[in-house]
Amino acid sequence: MADQSTLSRPNLSRRGMLFILSSPSGAGKTTMSHKLLGADEEIKLSVSVTTRPPREGEVDGIDYHFVSDTKFEEMVRNDEFYEWAHVFDHRYGTPKGYIRQGLKEGQDFLFDIDWQGTQQLYQKDQQDAVSVFLLPPSLAALRSRLETRALDSAEVIEGRMRRARDEISHWAEYDYVVINDDVDECFVKVREILHAERMKRTRQTGLIPFVRELME
Ligand SMILES: Nc1ncnc2c1ncn2[C@@H]1O[C@H](COP(=O)(O)OP(=O)(O)OP(=O)(O)O)[C@@H](O)[C@H]1O
Numbered sequence: 001m002a003d004q005s006t007l008s009r010p011n012l013s014r015r016g017m018l019f020i021l022s023s024p025s026g027a028g029k030t031t032m033s034h035k036l037l038g039a040d041e042e043i044k045l046s047v048s049v050t051t052r053p054p055r056e057g058e059v060d061g062i063d064y065h066f067v068s069d070t071k072f073e074e075m076v077r078n079d080e081f082y083e084w085a086h087v088f089d090h091r092y093g094t095p096k097g098y099i100r101q102g103l104k105e106g107q108d109f110l111f112d113i114d115w116q117g118t119q120q121l122y123q124k125d126q127q128d129a130v131s132v133f134l135l136p137p138s139l140a141a142l143r144s145r146l147e148t149r150a151l152d153s154a155e156v157i158e159g160r161m162r163r164a165r166d167e168i169s170h171w172a173e174y175d176y177v178v179i180n181d182d183v184d185e186c187f188v189k190v191r192e193i194l195h196a197e198r199m200k201r202t203r204q205t206g207l208i209p210f211v212r213e214l215m216e
């Protein structure tokens with residue numbers, strides 16, 4: 001009979017992480033999020049609630065929970081958000097839902113949120129938060145990405161370019177900064193951060209049996 005110890009792979013147990021991606025609009029958070037979610041089964045997207053109307057191709061419940069102003073107000077009154085903020089002309093928020101319980105069970109969550117939301121998450125739960133700021137290679141590249149994406153009106157794109165300076169001014173508040181010039185290279189870097197952070201000693205909550213025995 002096979003030795004049981006060779007059948008199960010020894011693993012450390014740990015708390016989950018709040019893995020945050022922020023950037024000026026158009027720098028590539030959604031692109032990186034989709035790649036991470038496709039490549040890593042251990043991380044789940046925190047689906048935000050927004051009063052912004054859906055863009056072409058966006059699906060309610062998958063990309064966002066799209067709600068009216070009245071519904072968002074009601075959720076604020078009922079204290080249903082982990083964090084929320086005004087971004088551009090709309091409101092966006094992270095529903096509390098299953099996050100606290102998930103973290104205890106070792107579930108990692110991916111957040112595509114702005115600097116205001118990031119600050120609020122750090123105030124609530126500094127130990128579990130890891131933040132990455134994505135920078136475009138230049139402002140010209142950022143504009144070109146928003147125009148090529150072709151999902152927002154010229155007026156909205158101008159508004160987002162005006163807000164870019166404000167968003168970028170918060171880059172130093174983040175744990176990591178990565179330039180998204182080449183998509184694949186940027187993805188490798190973001191994934192390396194995620195992998196390294198999972199192994200951080202301070203996140204570990206349990207020792208594998210032989211280490212525990214040694215420590216007793
Ligand atoms: N490294 C890159 N090189 C060229 N184009 C890119 C790169 N990364 C992303 N893009 C493209 O730029 C556009 C904007 O990317 P994306 O939607 O991921 O940005 P975002 O930061 O999520 O924006 P928003 O905050 O508005 O949701 C998309 O069309 C995407 O395909």
Ligand SMILES: Nc1nc2c(ncn2[C@@H]2O[C@H](COP(=O)(O)O)[C@@H](O)[C@H]2O)c(=O)[nH]1
Pocket residue numbers: 022023024025029048049052083084085087092093094112113114115116117118
């Ligand atoms: N503070 C929060 N910011 C959020 C949340 N969900 C998204 N966002 C940010 O809003 C802008 C615009 O997003 P878009 O989808 O309209 O382009 C972008 O910076 C997102 O990161 C949230 O729950 N809280």
